[in-house]
Amino acid sequence: MSMSRRDLLAAAGKFIILSGAAQEAMESATGDLAPDSKYRMAEHYWAMTIDINKCIGCGNCVKACAQENEVPKGFFRTWVERYEVSGDDLEHPRVDSPNGGMNGFPSIDKPADKAFFVSKLCNHCAHSPCVQSCPVGATFESPDGVVLVDQKYCVGCGYCIQACPYGCRYMHPTKHVADKCSLCYHRITKGLTTACCEVCPTGSRRLADLKDPKDPVHDFLRVNKIQVLKPEMATGAKVFYKDLDGSVR
């Protein structure tokens, strides 16, 4: 069979692109590290910080996450909620999140006293109810503090979804396994940040390594008033919010 130089280059290009994509997809699905990875799990403990005042509700994070992780339509590994609170009525905030805030938010006709955006994702809890409840151990916490799902092992019972107090999990409509934010494990183990943090235009979201003494997270936690979502659940949530309003749930 004869092959022109042009055909050879095209075939080689396809091979390089496809093999890279296949490897990427494999790592994305399983969280496995490449054999030659220099990443050491024991040297990291991942978390995230979110500055409420910096979030402008643009939805870039939701879009980037969906694209990066092939999140099925109608489901969200991360999403943005808009809160409107009137006066002292903290118990009845008006909340919306159209399409997870992916395309931003419509304008408000009658503005409340205050309004703000809260972006959400898996809290990668240290005492995670989803990890506790998984009957086969398909959901687990990695040594570097990321809660992951082994999609080749999950039986698809949905118990972890019931157990998550934050609504962060969903049943993947075609894979029929539990799915959720992996903190872009395939990226952070290569020294990159998460897709959502990468595209956040205001720096509201920041990936944090609690084991890295030089990480700005330590200053962030020391200087600011910090809260986690639903602290009464005692899940050891590791998404830390600055200036989180009492009406947020």
Add this chain to the structure above:
Amino acid sequence: MNTGVEGFMYPNEMQLQWSVLIVLYPFITGLVAGAFILASLARIFHIAAVQPVYRLSLLTALAFMMVAPLPLQLHLGHPERSLEMYLTPHKTSAMAMFGFVYLWYLMVVLLLEIWLDYRKDIVLAARSSTGWKKWLYTALTLGSNRIDERSLHVDERVGWFVTLIGIPSAFLLHGYVGFIFGSVKANPWWSSPLMPVVFIFSAMVSGIAAVLLVYQASCYFRKRPVDMPCLDTIAKYLFYTFLIDFSLEMLDLVHRTYESSQSFRTLDFMVHTRLFGSQIVGQIFLGTLIPLALLLFTQVGKPSEHIRRTLYTLGAFLTLLGIFSMRWNVVIGGQLFSKSYLGYTTYKMEFAEREGLLPAIILMILPFVLLWIMVKILPPWQEQKA
């Protein structure tokens, strides 16, 4: 997009995880546990009046037990991986032990007790029958052909011991199912230490009601008179266990109402709107207050036999409706509100889908088919035993 959403739900909450099949799961295991407890009244507590339904109760329990895992299998996203629960159970999971509790109850308690109780009949049938029946009964003897007095005495003693173990096992089976729900701290509708206890008593109620109906139906089809002292005794136990069950549920309700914690308004609103039909009408009014009133009347009014039978039948039907509604309200109700406590969704049941109404109906008919087959192979009738 789920159009039945009102208020705010977290975006991933639009999809209900657990369907009508998961409603069937606690309903069916409840019937198993309840029917077994009724059988144990005759065996352990020597309540002679319920002796006519002893074997029928055991077979009823077994028929439902054989179907119990099917709704779970149908529900799983990957049923082919369900064996992993046995092979690599995750010890911290409240759900992981189901397979073991199920196997313990099926193999060690139910099958063993039924086999021991029927062994003499099986051996005699193996000797007297011909053709495929002979093969069947010979296989069922499991090679144990001695039916002398000493062997039967051993059967009796071991059977008694198995029943003794069976009572806490029945409690474990259904209390465990209650714990699967009651231990979910993320869900205020489920999270309660009372849940396993309520499940145990509601199981007894439903199992006793089911056997009451099955026994009457068996008498009707066999054209035999109903043993009224037996029926009266079953109805009496149904009434008392139902009172305890109702008291526990009311305790839960009063506690929640008085505490009025963060989730209360949401749950209260849900009960008065989306769950009104199944909770207020189905579970409390039709399924609890009316059958309790009917049973109370039979206890204190001493009506005629015919009226008693009619009221027992009606009461038992309504009781089963009430317990089914209770399972529905727990499983479906627990998913209709947002964990943000700011919104509600709806459950739209499919029909001929994997988790739809049709499979649910088939799964509820299947135990009766199995019971019919088992009754043909192992007749439970007292007059034949005598």
